[in-house]
Amino acid sequence: MYEPLTESATLAPGYAAAQHGPRPLTLFLDLVREQTEGDASRRASVLAGLRAYQEAERTPRPDDMPIVARAGRAVLRDYGGEGPPAVFVPSLINPPFILDLADGNSLLRWLSGQGVRPLLVDWGYPEDGGALDVAGHVAERLLPLIDQLGEPVHLVGYCLGGTMALGAAMHARIRSLTLIAAPWHFAGFGARARGEIAALWEAAKPMAELIGLVPMEVLQTGFWKLDPERTVAKYGRFGLLAPGSAEAQAFIALEDWANDGAPLTHAAGRELFDDFIGGDVTGGGRWRVGGEAVDPARLRVPTLEFVSLNDRIVPAASSPRLPNARTLGLGHVGMIVGSRAREQLWQPLAAMLSQAQQS
Template identity: 55%
Template sequence: MLRRETAASPERAAAALAGLRRYQEAPRRARRARPVRYRSGAARLRDGVRGSDAPPVVLVPSLINPPFVLDLAPGHSLVAHLAAAGFHPWLLDWGTPRAQDAGLDLAGHVTRRLLPLLARLDRPPLLVGYCLGGTLALAAAAALPAGRVAGVATIATPWHFAGYGEATRAALADFWARVAPGCRALGVVPMEVLQTAFWQLDPARTIAKYAAFATMPADAAARFVQLEDWANGGAPLTYAAGADLFETLFAADRTGRGDWQAGAATVAPLSLRCPTIEFVSLTDRIVPAATAIGLPDRHDVDAGHVGMMVGSRAETLLWDPLIAWLRTIHA
């Protein structure tokens, strides 16, 4: 990708390689994860405020990349912000799939991982799903009886995968056809494979950000490393979940067409029997606004996929409007 994108500019190639070397050699600090309270298979529910009896809010991250983007650092943590606002945040950690999990598809992550964890809570939670986590949070709400979920908020969540456009979907289908046999043999879709797919969405930007990092000031560079470690890290997907992502969602758009099921329930967000809202980024390259669900209650955010969650304006653009909506349910 580097050779293709910088073929006409050796200087740009050199800058990107210098940025990559700086990233590889940057110092890191060990992260301290929130304590685990409940487990279901490989998945874990981490407690954001030990011993709190405040209204529970379960944060459902994407299966892709680690969950700590929702609890990144002091001042950049939705978990901490929710706790300060009087809620009891729980952070779902999907964990690392085991050999016996190879057949666990996206719906299986809902019915066999998320729902058993929600059942451990002593009152109906509010679900807040980020990226693909929002897709799965909607499926969980659809699979549960009325009254078992207090509400669902989705953030930068794809639903109408046709909104990615035919060219992108065709490129991803071709990519999946090439990597699927190896992934099937492994039983998982490694993060390196998924990252390669994401780079294809905007390869020029990938090169540009590493070229810029080569000369970035130290304070901004530390933040860059923190976010890139998140973007480049994480457990693999089970093979079945990866196949679902590329075949059921990107290729067939079964969510957008209204025929995707979680267990026995067809997931139809507009017919959920609980309050819902979607937060849609207007500048998102990973989840374009054209893929949004179309809920009646929609809040547009003028920040990108990651910036809306942990950027310098995240509190104003996303966190506070989210908390204001949560308070309409638990005043």
């Protein structure tokens, strides 16, 4: 059995920008102008809500959990609990703490009291100037972290982390695989969305090549374009909430997460935009990890997949289509931290992990 490392839990640095607000703020303000043109009252309410969000008191996040393995700047954080380890793989985009968002709204801390031993991959800040692509993160970060545990694990991947977990499942000793809102058939994003993402990448590519990184702001701008009206309107609604209320604090915690995040390496950005979204190499069976093509049909372990029919970030049509799939009516983030997440995702996931480790 593994023990926590003695190193401080500060190996993965914080990502937060100095500002409390949408990143990049100037482009967000342009979006506000576009969405509220001709409606001065609505514009004023959105800007008032934005200011209230920026100036609101923050509830401290839960403390980081102990580190039990590391590979480069990536570390594995132990949330306690019992049973075989369940390794949770978050996306490379946005910080991993969406799975541990706040006291009383943490999937991982809840699972640790349900007969599950969750461990969270924290990718840290890119240290190699852009050399590792997505497959490289699987081969040189995720797989070594899993190997250090010395026993088969449950593997659970969220968003792009699910794509990566599928790649790791071809090589790691695992007891089960669960995917949550994981894109695989990128052609399922649709021609229009893929075209808009391609244009965004073309504009950002020269800078990314120069600095070896894809700033989080580039990715955030792409997310905003998926639903610009909602992106703006939610700040107007926030301005109507009672300061310090539970609903206001929940909004702040989620938006601080959404406006946070380390950059992608240039290689990971190139693979994501050119090969995954542009070329659908995963859905076409051409994505290779460790020199081997990743084929979901070769999985020989219990699987579970959560697919949202209301997901604006990862459409249901892009899912890997594993045999054991559950469809939800929650959004991409709501399925993890929303008011109905415990019933629709947390509890079925805990049941799956408990059953798989007894088999």
